[in-house]
Amino acid sequence: MVISREEKEYLIKELIIELHAKYDGSHKNLIVPRCPYCGKEGGKFGIYVGVETDKKKPFMTHCFKCGHTTKDVNQFLTDIGRSDLKLEEHASFAPVQIPEFFRLEEQEIDDELCVVEMPKSWKRCFRNDYLKSRGFVNDDYDYFPVGTTRGLNFKFDDYVIFQVIDSGDVVGYVSRHTWSKDDIEEYNNRAKRNGKYQIRRYSNSTENDFSKLLYNYDAIIEDETDTVILVEGIFDVIALTRKLILYDNHRVVPVATFGKKISDTQIYKLQSKGVRSVIIAYDADATDAINKTAIQLNEFFDVTIAKLMGNGKDFDEMDFWEVYDVFAYNLKTPIEFKLNTLDEKI
Known part of the structure; x- marks a missing residue:
């Protein structure tokens, strides 16, 4: 069925009002x-409202809970009690592949936590020597809940423990040992020879898979946050928030994916x-993961990519001007970034 632009725009507006719908990203x-x-x-x-192609037809619908799919726009309008919006011709959708949005959840995305x-x-806690050495200020303690077990739980002695929050609930925690990586490796080498307990740099929660989680997710305000900065870890989120003064800026929010990749969830x-x-x-050495x-x-x-300098510095190790230069002068499109990294390898 050929649907004019005016018909499509009108139908979308009516569906948004009728079903309290909103656009995805x-x-x-x-x-x-x-x-x-x-x-x-x-x-x-979901209702697909993108451009029609051989594989994607406007107003196809699919529910990822019950699995119900409708390929006939007029049938869907009848089902929701809006026969008054039916188009003159009957939609005749031959069997087609599910559109991009639907393919994302074709295997049923599990986002339950x-x-x-x-x-x-x-x-x-609101004061900690280790966190102070990482640049923490008062606002960081207020915005990013972190604490310790105060020596009352030997499994977490010398750890700082961050809450991971989703929709107001604590859905995980990340604990970071306060020793440096070199000190931990040196201790573990001795402990291994002597058959003693070895120290883990991180000791995190296990109840929820971290591929389902995003750190600082609740700072994203629905229909207000336009841009998200994806980083690898918690300290990157906090450093960017501090150095770019993003504490109350709901338009731009740094979020950590807990590593150099992102999941469908x-x-x-x-x-x-x-x-x-x-x-x-992501870090400068993660070019393949970034691509x-x-x-x-x-x-x-x-999508744009912040091309970090190849000096091995994380965001919490950079000063303000280094961070500023990254986002002011080194944002690349995916194609530009790929070509630049190819040139550097030659």
Whole structure:
């Protein structure tokens, strides 16, 4: 069926009002908070409204809870009680592949999380010598909950422990030993020879898979946050927030993926908040991972890459002007970044 631009725009506006729908980050899909077929909530019902291609037809619908799919726009309009919006011709969708948004959850994205208990004796702190050495200021303690077990839990002696929060719930924690990497390696080499307990640099929660989590996720405000800066770890998030003064800036939010890659669940979580632009700011030595992540994200967001200097510095090791230069002068499109890295290898 040929649908004029005016008909399409009118139908989209009516569906947004009728179903309380909103665009995802790519503006190719409408996300509906409640499925009109099974009644399940959580934004699992999608309507494709992108450009028609051989494989993608406008107004196809799919629910990732009950699995109901509708390929006939007029049938869908009848099902939701809006026969008054039916188009003159009957839509005749031959069997087609599910559009890009739907393929993301074709295997049913599992974004269910359980609430996690913090380690026994954990208590939030607002002053810590190790964190001070990492540049922490008062605002950091207020915005990024962190604490210790105060010597009352031997498993977490000499660790600082950060809460990972999602929708207000604690869904994980990341504990970082306060010794340097070199000191830990030196101790572990001696401990291994003497058959003693070895120190882990990180000792994290295990209840929820970290590929489902994003650090600083609740700072993304639905329909307000336009741009997310993707970084690898917690200290990168906090350093960028401090140095770029992003504490109360809801338009731009740094978020950590806990490593140099992003999962389909993490992509879906960004989409569900209406994020439109993503800046990848992984470490300078992660060129292959950056290129792969850019390909994954480019289907759903406007993607740029922050090209860090090859001096091995993390964001919390950079001064303000070094961070400023990265985002003022070294943002590359995925193609530009790939060509630059190829030139550097030659």
